[in-house]
Amino acid sequence: MPSAEELKSRIESALPGSRVNVEDLTGGGDHFRAEVESDRFDGLSRIQQHKLVYDVFGDEIGGPIHALSIKTSTPMGDRT
Amino acid sequence: MTNTEIREFIDNAIKENPVMLFMKGTPHQPACGFSARTSACLNALGVKYAALDILPDPRIREELSGLSGWPTIPQLFVGGELVGGCDIVTEMYETGELAEKLGVEQPEDEPEVDAPQLQRAPLGLENRLD
Numbered sequence: 001m002p003s004a005e006e007l008k009s010r011i012e013s014a015l016p017g018s019r020v021n022v023e024d025l026t027g028g029g030d031h032f033r034a035e036v037e038s039d040r041f042d043g044l045s046r047i048q049q050h051k052l053v054y055d056v057f058g059d060e061i062g063g064p065i066h067a068l069s070i071k072t073s074t075p076m077g078d079r080t
Numbered sequence: 081m082t083n084t085e086i087r088e089f090i091d092n093a094i095k096e097n098p099v100m101l102f103m104k105g106t107p108h109q110p111a112c113g114f115s116a117r118t119s120a121c122l123n124a125l126g127v128k129y130a131a132l133d134i135l136p137d138p139r140i141r142e143e144l145s146g147l148s149g150w151p152t153i154p155q156l157f158v159g160g161e162l163v164g165g166c167d168i169v170t171e172m173y174e175t176g177e178l179a180e181k182l183g184v185e186q187p188e189d190e191p192e193v194d195a196p197q198l199q200r201a202p203l204g205l206e207n208r209l210d
Contacts, residue, residue, distance in 0.1 A: 046168045047150075054151050061151040062141075067114065068152070069167050 001029035002064055007057075008034075014056040015040050019075075030066040041074045087143040089205055090132075094147075094157045099129035099182065102144055103154040107131050107196035114166035118154040121173040123196045127182045131196075132203050140205065158182065 008022040011034060018038035025031040034053060041049045049072040054061055061068055081089075094100050099122070105111030107119040111133075122129050134140040134153055145151055148162050156163045158181055163169060172178035179186040 046171070047162060047164055050164065050168065051149065062145075069114075071167065071171075 002032075002060070003029060004032060007032055007065075007068075011036060011053060011056055015052065025067075025069070030064070031069075032065060032067070033069040033071070035071045035073075037073045037075060039075055041072050042076075046072070083139055083143060086137070086139050086205070087147060089203075090140070090144050090147060093130065093132060093203055093205075095160055097130035097157075098159060099127055100157040101129055101131045101154060102134055102140075102157075103131055104133065104135050106133055111135060112153070114152075115154045118156060118166045118169045119196060121169050121178060122156075124173070124187055125179055125182060125184050126187070127184055129196075130203060132205060136205075 004022040004024040008020045011020045011022070012018055015036065015038045018036055018040070020037075021035045023033045025033055036053055038052075040052065044052070050070045053070050053072065054068070057065055057068065090102075101107075101119060101122065103110065103112075103115035103119060105115055107123065107129075110116035110119060119131065132140070134144060141153060144153075144155065148155055148157075150162055150165065152165050154165055154169075156165070156169050163172070163178075163181070169178060172181070176186045
């Protein structure tokens with residue numbers, strides 16, 4: 001069962017330099033919320049930003065990770 | 081129904097319905113909190129939309145995600161384009177971007193008060209799966 005800490009470090013290594021906060025919403029290891037700040041998101045649409053985060057986990061989304069709620073931002077604070 | 085037929089059905093649903101929501105359950109009886117919240121945003125805006133329940137057959141979700149490249153449910157399409165899932169739709173609702181995209185007025189009250197404005201009766205995929 002994945003932990004919030006594991007998700008956080010996997011996102012951080014996939015998106016170097018990002019600031020990540022992951023919360024286990026239910027404590028059950030299957031519903032998570034991730035807040036990710038990365039300059040990789042610059043100029044990307046929300047869909048593209050969220051896909052970058054989903055792509056870290058591939059098929060695990062909908063499997064072991066039942067739900068991953070995502071909020072993305074760039075270090076400048078603006079979002080496209 | 082074969083996987084290819086399911087995929088074609090989904091593809092047509094996205095093309096034919098200007099506002100198309102794939103969800104767990106129905107707008108009247110959502111089967112998941114994320115789907116409920118997403119349809120509530122559309123209901124609050126008073127837009128007409130078509131909705132398809134992905135639960136009757138796991139292949140619906142597989143084919144949908146294969147088409148869209150988006151792993152989770154719900155998925156909202158406007159004008160044939162994927163707008164996003166619950167997080168993005170909720171965020172766009174709150175900032176008024178969703179109202180703008182759909183060409184409607186942003187209401188002052190909170191979502192989950194209005195009844196769904198379904199564009200038409202259920203699309204009927206669930207009756208054709210066998």
